[in-house]
Amino acid sequence: MHLDRIHRVTLAHLPTPLEPMPRLSEAIGGPRFWIKRDDCTGLGGGGNKTRKLEYLMAEALDCGADTVLTAGAVQSNHARQTAAAAARLGLECHLLLEREIENADADYLHSGNVLIDRLCRAHRHHFSKDTDMQAAMDRFEDELRAAGKRPYAIPVGGSSPRGALGYARCATELLAQSRELGMNIDLVVHASGSAGTQAGLVAGFAALGVDVPVLGICVSRSAQEQKEKVLPLLRDTLSLLEISTPLSESSVRTNGDYVGEGYGIPTPEMVDAVTLAARLEGLLLDPVYTGKAMAGLIDLTAKGAFGEMNNIVFLHTGGAVSLFAYRSIFEGIP
Numbered sequence: 001m002h003l004d005r006i007h008r009v010t011l012a013h014l015p016t017p018l019e020p021m022p023r024l025s026e027a028i029g030g031p032r033f034w035i036k037r038d039d040c041t042g043l044g045g046g047g048n049k050t051r052k053l054e055y056l057m058a059e060a061l062d063c064g065a066d067t068v069l070t071a072g073a074v075q076s077n078h079a080r081q082t083a084a085a086a087a088r089l090g091l092e093c094h095l096l097l098e099r100e101i102e103n104a105d106a107d108y109l110h111s112g113n114v115l116i117d118r119l120c121r122a123h124r125h126h127f128s129k130d131t132d133m134q135a136a137m138d139r140f141e142d143e144l145r146a147a148g149k150r151p152y153a154i155p156v157g158g159s160s161p162r163g164a165l166g167y168a169r170c171a172t173e174l175l176a177q178s179r180e181l182g183m184n185i186d187l188v189v190h191a192s193g194s195a196g197t198q199a200g201l202v203a204g205f206a207a208l209g210v211d212v213p214v215l216g217i218c219v220s221r222s223a224q225e226q227k228e229k230v231l232p233l234l235r236d237t238l239s240l241l242e243i244s245t246p247l248s249e250s251s252v253r254t255n256g257d258y259v260g261e262g263y264g265i266p267t268p269e270m271v272d273a274v275t276l277a278a279r280l281e282g283l284l285l286d287p288v289y290t291g292k293a294m295a296g297l298i299d300l301t302a303k304g305a306f307g308e309m310n311n312i313v314f315l316h317t318g319g320a321v322s323l324f325a326y327r328s329i330f331e332g333i334p
């Protein structure tokens with residue numbers, strides 16, 4: 001793999017731990033469940049965007065940027081980690097935030113990720129639901145340039161081929177850890193949104209020549225739409241890595257059964273999954289991504305979907321900071 005030839009800055013605490021979840025495994029039955037702790041990447045509250053930002057921020061510095069901009073939802077974990085990375089590197093940071101949730105309460109608008117964005121001194125710009133955020137970013141980038149800045153635009157979720165390299169690297173890390181533990185990973189399960197995590201992992205395992213299937217649980221679209229989002233990014237990530245092994249479409253596995261009404265909208269199964277993980281393992285999942293992915297893992301286990309598998313790794317992509325923004329939905333738990 002050509003990973004080491006591509007410039008990256010160090011932002012994350014790596015390797016993140018790979019730990020068993022014995023009490024959760026016992027409670028839900030099925031194979032042994034492990035958790036890859038990418039919630040512990042360290043920067044400004046941690047999460048999966050930090051691995052991507054190691055490559056994206058390196059490119060920003062190589063371009064001579066003094067300012068970065070990116071876009072996301074109001075409670076975007078990606079925006080928060082970008083704000084922290086920019087602070088760490090002494091760059092100005094602009095966040096273009098879309099109000100994806102209507103009727104949001106004060107916790108949603110001011111706590112969780114938003115509080116950390118402010119602490120890191122990111123400039124926040126607000127947009128209404130259904131704004132074309134890519135167009136808004138293009139316009140804003142022009143404005144920054146006109147104002148004499150040298151901006152570097154980071155795509156939504158950090159999901160460009162370059163950002164996805166962070167997860168190709170994570171595949172290498174996971175393989176080394178599983179070998180050290182003397183176990184074979186039968187499946188990696190994670191929440192899939194802007195698709196860089198899934199594209200990076202699949203590209204990374206392919207580049208290593210190992211057959212480790214990756215299942216993306218959708219948090220914002222149907223299985224088919226998500227697959228169509230992952231595939232082109234996967235192709236471009238493989239070509240950035242100069243890997244010519246053709247991958248079939250079946251290497252991109254997605255499940256869209258746990259989205260509920262839409263992105264960031266809670267489901268009862270998510271609330272149960274977040275509660276269960278806290279009570280059995282002391283693990284903090286989040287309401288938007290990992291809670292829905294864990295709800296999927298639990299339900300698929302109950303349906304016998306994992307048949308003969310022995311070891312399944314749940315990739316914890318972070319996000320627990322937004323628990324504070326979603327405080328009210330947990331009021332009903334016993």
Ligand SMILES: *Cc1c(COP(=O)(O)O)cnc(C)c1O
Pocket residue numbers: 047048049077078157159191192193194195196197198286289290317318319320
């Ligand atoms: C962004 C994010 C994801 C999804 O990762 P993508 O690379 O955007 O698919 C999953 N979990 C959390 C907590 C995130 O912030």
